[in-house]
Each structure stands twice: as C-alpha cells, then as structure tokens.
Amino acid sequence: MNIKDYYKIGEISKIYGIGRDSLMYYEEIGILKPFRDDNGYRMYKISDIWRLNLIKELRSLNFPMKKIKEYLDYRSIENTNKILNEEINLIDEKINELIKHKENIYKRLDSINQVVNESDFNKINVVYISKRKALKLNAYIKKDEEFDFLIQKLQKEYENRFNILGNNNIGAVFSVDKINQGIYNEFKSIFCFLENEEENYNIIVEEGYYITLTYKGSYKNNQLYLNNMFNYMKEKEYNMINDPIEIYKIDIHETGIIDEFITEIQIPIEKIKVEKNKKK
Known part of the structure; x- marks a missing residue:
C-alpha cells in the first residue's frame, strides 16, 4: 500500500469504517479540518490521521464527542x-x-x-396482617381495561414507584354497596402495597385480622368465593369491618392463560362481641 500525503473523504471513510456523515460532523464541530483541492473535494492530511485514530478509539470507549474534542484540544x-x-x-x-x-x-x-x-388454593384462612403502606387511587371501575389504565395513572403520578410485571401486591377494593346488589365485579379504588421502608405512600392499611382465600382462574369466580367467605364469617361470628380487597397475584401481565390467574381475596374482620347476662 502506498502512503499518500492526502486522502479524500471517501478513502478515509473506507479505511476507518466511518460514515461520510460522521466525518462531516467532525469537521463541523472542529475536530477535523480538511482543506479543499482545486476540484472542491475535501482532502485530509496524513499528519492529521492520528486524530481519527484517537476519535475511533475514544468512541469505542463510549466517550461523548464533546469530551473527545476537549481532550484533543488539551492533551497531556x-x-x-x-x-x-x-x-x-x-x-x-x-x-x-x-x-x-x-x-x-x-x-x-x-x-x-x-x-x-406456595399458595394454598380454595381454602379459607383467618390471618393477622401487619399494617401496610400503599399507593391508592379512588375511581369507580367496571372493566378490566379501566383497571389497567388507572394502574398506569397511579404509576405515573408516583414516578414509577412500583413495577407491574411480577408484582403480587397490586389490587382493587370491592364496592360493598354493589356486592349487596349482587354485583361482584365493580370496584371503588385500586392500590399497590409497598415495601415497609418505602417513604412515598398515600395510605396505611391498618393491622388486624383478615379472612383470606386464594383461587385460580377467571375473576368471575370471586362471586362464588366471596359468598363462601361471607358464610364462613356468619358461621364463625365475625363482622366485616371494612371493604374486601382483591389482590392480583398472577394476572394478564404474567400470563395470557386465564386458568393460570391467581387472585387473593382479603376481608378485614373482628369477632362479634356478645354481652353476657349479668347475674343478679
């Protein structure tokens, strides 16, 4: 290969594998300064080739062009x-x-x-749950699509404080009024439980006893399981002291197979107090 004193832009582009647009950009920001020959072609001096060697190497190390220019101007x-x-x-x-x-x-x-x-399916349990921090958004929900939209809104409002994929702490609060009307698939708010150390939250769910049940499959099943839980409460003499919640342990974000959906229902309760007859 014969070494020349000057090279055209096409030759430099081919030798270095650098596009013409990049070479012209280097010229624009002052890193390279080719001159024009009598025909108007850009010509690069062999004495300036070291600059291209450095540019290519520093770019491979992910240095931004601004820093490369500063370095080329003040090398030591x-x-x-x-x-x-x-x-x-x-x-x-x-x-x-x-x-x-x-x-x-x-x-x-x-x-x-x-x-x-590890889920214990279709079994009613009474468990004590410590207080939980959460992000909550009140909104009337009748469709699954509305739930997904509101979760995105909650996520954006709180600067993506929680993930969606693989998050088993996202859920919705049932509307008891609707349940009393025989409607089991409408909700009054959505929420996401957070880690205990999280400082950015807008609600605390107080500690207490809950009746819980985890089931697999379609959300249409919550009517059956809620009624089973209400019957259990009546049998064991428990009062419901707040709205039931539904937590989507596995949902459409993790699987498209409805039979793989896993949902947990939690109902906050207290024991019915029975006053004993006083002996005279």
Whole structure:
C-alpha cells in the first residue's frame, strides 16, 4: 500500500469504517479540518490521521464527542489519566445499575414462583396482617381495561414507584354497596402495597385480622368465593369491618392463560362481641 500525503473523504471513510456523515460532523464541530483541492473535494492530511485514530478509539470507549474534542484540544499525560479514570467511574456506575436491575428481575421471578408454588388454593384462612403502606387511587371501575389504565395513572403520578410485571401486591377494593346488589365485579379504588421502608405512600392499611382465600382462574369466580367467605364469617361470628380487597397475584401481565390467574381475596374482620347476662 502506498502512503499518500492526502486522502479524500471517501478513502478515509473506507479505511476507518466511518460514515461520510460522521466525518462531516467532525469537521463541523472542529475536530477535523480538511482543506479543499482545486476540484472542491475535501482532502485530509496524513499528519492529521492520528486524530481519527484517537476519535475511533475514544468512541469505542463510549466517550461523548464533546469530551473527545476537549481532550484533543488539551492533551497531556495528566488529562489522559483523568479522562480514562472518569470513564472507569462511569463504568462502575453502569455496573451498579445493572446489578440493581438484575436483583430486581430476580425479585420478580421469586415473587411469581412463590405465588405459583406456595399458595394454598380454595381454602379459607383467618390471618393477622401487619399494617401496610400503599399507593391508592379512588375511581369507580367496571372493566378490566379501566383497571389497567388507572394502574398506569397511579404509576405515573408516583414516578414509577412500583413495577407491574411480577408484582403480587397490586389490587382493587370491592364496592360493598354493589356486592349487596349482587354485583361482584365493580370496584371503588385500586392500590399497590409497598415495601415497609418505602417513604412515598398515600395510605396505611391498618393491622388486624383478615379472612383470606386464594383461587385460580377467571375473576368471575370471586362471586362464588366471596359468598363462601361471607358464610364462613356468619358461621364463625365475625363482622366485616371494612371493604374486601382483591389482590392480583398472577394476572394478564404474567400470563395470557386465564386458568393460570391467581387472585387473593382479603376481608378485614373482628369477632362479634356478645354481652353476657349479668347475674343478679
């Protein structure tokens, strides 16, 4: 290969694998300064080729063009050490972000697998649940599509404080008035329970005893299971002290197979107090 003193833009583009548009951009921001020959062609001096060597290498290290230009204008051992150390710090930050992202994905997988493998289906239980922080949005809901829209609205309002995929803490609050009318698929609000350490929330669900039941399949089943739970309450002499809630452990976000849906109903209760006859 013969070494020339000057090269045209097409030759430089081919040798370095750099598009013409990029070379013209480098010229525009002052990194490269080709001159024009008598025919108006851009000509690059062989003495300026070192700049392209550095540009290509620094771009491979993800340096922005602004920083590359600054470095080319003020090169020294000190600045070379500085710019490389800055890149190491940026890489460390990205590694930490990726580690957190990986941990988040593992957490979602654990959540899904725990629900699938450890749920006690179709069994009524009485459990004590500690107080829970939550984000809540009041809205009348008649369709599943409305629920998804409101969840997105809640997520946006609170700056994506929670995920959707693999989140088994998202649910809705039943309308007791509608249940009394025989309507079991209309709700008065949606919510997402949060971690205990979360500081950004708008409601606390107080601790207490709950009747719970987890079932698989269509949401149409909640009528059957709610009535079973109400009968159990009557039999065991419990009062419902607040609205029932429905938590979507596995829903349309994790599976398109309705039979794989997993839902938990929780009803806050207290024992009916019976006054004893006083002996005279």
